[in-house]
Amino acid sequence: MTTTYTYSLPIGPIHPALKEPIRVVAEVEGERVVRADVKRGFAHRGIEFMGMKRNAIQTLYLSERICGICSISHPYAFVKAVENAIGMEAPPRAQYIRTIIAELERIHSHILWLGVIAHEMGFDPLLYWTWKGREMVMDLLEYLTGNRVNYAMYMIGGVRRDLNEKKIRAIKENMNYYRQFNQEMKDVFMSDPTYKARTRRVSLLTRKDALELCAVGPTARAAGLRMDIRQDQPYDAYADMDVRAVVPQDITGEVMGDAYDVTLVRLYEIDQSIEIIERCLEDLPPGPILAEPNLIKLLMTIKRSEGEGVGRHEAPRGEVMHYVRFDGTRDGPVAWKVKAPSYNNINIWGRVLVGAEIADIPIAVGYIDPCMCCNDRVAEVRRGGRELPYEEVRRKCREKTMRIKREVMG
Amino acid sequence: MPTKMMMVLIKQMFRKPYTNRFPVKYAPKDVTGLIQKVLRGEVKIHPPVPVPEDFRGKLAYDPERCIGCKMCIRVCPANAMEFIPETRKIRHYVARCMFCALCVDVCPGKKLPGEEAPVKALKMSEEFLIADYDKYSKNLVEE
Secondary structure, three states: OOOOOOEEEEEOOOOOOOOOOOEEEEEEEOOEEEEEEEEOOOOOOOHHHHHOOOOHHHHHHHHOOOOOOOOOHHHHHHHHHHHHHHOOOOOHHHHHHHHHHHHHHHHHHHHHHHHHHHHHHOOHHHHHHHHHHHHHHHHHHHHHHOOOOOOOOEEOOEEOOOOOHHHHHHHHHHHHHHHHHHHHHHHHHHHOHHHHHHHOOOOOOOHHHHHHOOOOHHHHHHOOOOOOHHHHOOOOOHHHHOOOOOOHHHHOOOOOOOHHHHHHHHHHHHHHHHHHHHHHHHHOOOOOOEOOOOHHHHHHHHHHOEEEEEEEEEEOOEEEEEEEEEEOOOOOOOEEEEEOHHHHHHHHHHHHOOOOEHHHHHHHHHOOOOOHHHHOOOOOOOOOOOOOOHHHHHHHHHHHHHHHHHHHHO | OOOHHHHHHHHHHOOOOOOOOOOOOOOOOOHHHHHHHHHHOOOOOOOOOOOOOOOOOOEEEOHHHOOOOOHHHHHOOOOOEEEEOOOOEEEEEOOOOOOOOHHHHHOOOEOOOOOOOOEOOEEEOOOOOOOOOOOOOHHHEEO
16 A cells, blocks of 8 residues: 655745745645745835825825836826826826837846746746847836836826937837847747746646636736737827737637747737837827926925826736825825736745646746735734733733832842 | 757747846856956946836936925835935935835925926936945935
C-alpha cells in the first residue's frame, strides 16, 4: 500500500524570483500543484491614510507614487474622481493630451511585460531586445513630460504641459518606429515554437473563472471577455476614439485563456494604442490645457465642495478605480479608496495554479503582470489565539503599577 | 531550426550597443587619476547624455524675487519647503524634493523696478548630480 504525501512549497514574501513581496504557498504532490494559496499585504504603506491628511494637489502626486511602473494610471483615476466630485471638466485639448500620455504608458508597460515573461521562461536575450525597444518610449515620455517615471503631468482639471509642434513630430516618429518594432515582436513571439509550447495551455483561465473571480484587463480579455473601461464607459478622448476591446477570438478565432492568449492580447493592444495616439494627434483640438490655471483657487473650490466621486481608468493591467469624498471643511479628501487591477487579478492564482507543474508557477504568476505595491491596500495581521481587548491591557497595566508600587513602598 | 527569434537576436549582435556609453570603455584602476587626466586633456571621454528640454532638475531659488506668499509651501507634495518668518523667505531642502515643479507653477514672482512682467523666484535648473552624504549639506539646502 502506498501513501501519497503532499508537500507545501512556500514562495515568498522575500524570494529571489519575486520582484515584489507576496507569498504564494503551493501544495505539491510530485510535480503537480494540488492547492495554492496567496497571502498579501507585505507592501502596505498606508498611502490612503497619508492622502487623507494632505490637500488634493499633494494627494495627486502621492497617488502617482502608488505604482512603480504605471505612473499615470493612478493619477488618471484620481483626477477623474476629483473632477467627478467637484463637477469640473478638463478642456478638450487637455483630454486629448491625457489620452496620449496614458496610451504611451500602455505601450511601455506591455513591452515591459513581454520582456519579463521572456525572462521568466529563460529567453534572457529577448528580455534585453524588448527592453531596448521600450527605451524609445521612455525617452519620448521624458521628452514630453520631463521625467522617465513620475511624469507630474496631470492636474485636476487638465494637464500641466502642452504639446508643441516639435513634440508632436517626435511622437509621430516614435509611432512609426513602434509600428515596425511591434510587427517584429509579433513575428518573434508568435512564430517561435518554443514560446508557443511553453505558454499554450499554461495557466488556463476559463471564461467562467474569469467572471467569477472578477479578473480585469488583459487577463480577462484573454479569457474571451469583451471588457475594457475605454469601451464600456469611455472617458476623455476615448469617447471619440471608439475603442474596441482586443480579444483573442478576433485574432486567432479561438479562446483558450492561457498565457499565449495574454501575449496576443498585449501585442495587439500595442497596435491599438499606436492607432489611438495617431488619431489623437490628428484631431488634437486647440485651446487651453487647464480648466482652472490658478492652483490656489482650485484648492479653494475643492475646500468649498461637498460630495463624492469615482474615477475609473483602464490601466495597462486592467481597471483602476479611485473613490474620493470631500466634506466641505478641508481642501483634501476625507476619504480616499484605491482599487488597483492586480487586486482582482491576483485572486486567479488560486485557480490557475491548481494542476500546473512547479515549473509553470513563474509563468502563471507572471502572466497577470502583478503589481504588489498597487494591490496592497490593507494589511491584515493575524495573531494566533484570541485577541486581547484594550480594557484587559489597561487592567494589566494598572495591576502592574500597583504591584510595583507595593514593592517600592514596601 | 532557425526561428525568427534567433535571426533577430543574431542581427542584434552586430549592431552597435543601444545603451548610453560609459565615459570610458573599461573601468579605470584609478578614477581620480582619470579625472585629472581628462582635466589636463590627455584622455578623451564619451560626453554625457544631454538632458531633454523641460527637464526638471534641482530647484533654483532666487530670494531677491521671493515675496513670501507661502503658495509653494501650500502645494508642495513633499513638504520640502520651510518658511522663515524673520526674513519672510523660504528654505528649500533638495533632499526632500521630488521634482514635480508645482512650486514653479504657482510662484507669482516679483517685478523689480523697470521690468515689464514679474519673474518667478523659483525655476527648475538642469543640475541633476546632487547626490551627497549629508542631506543638510550646503549644496542641498537653499535659502
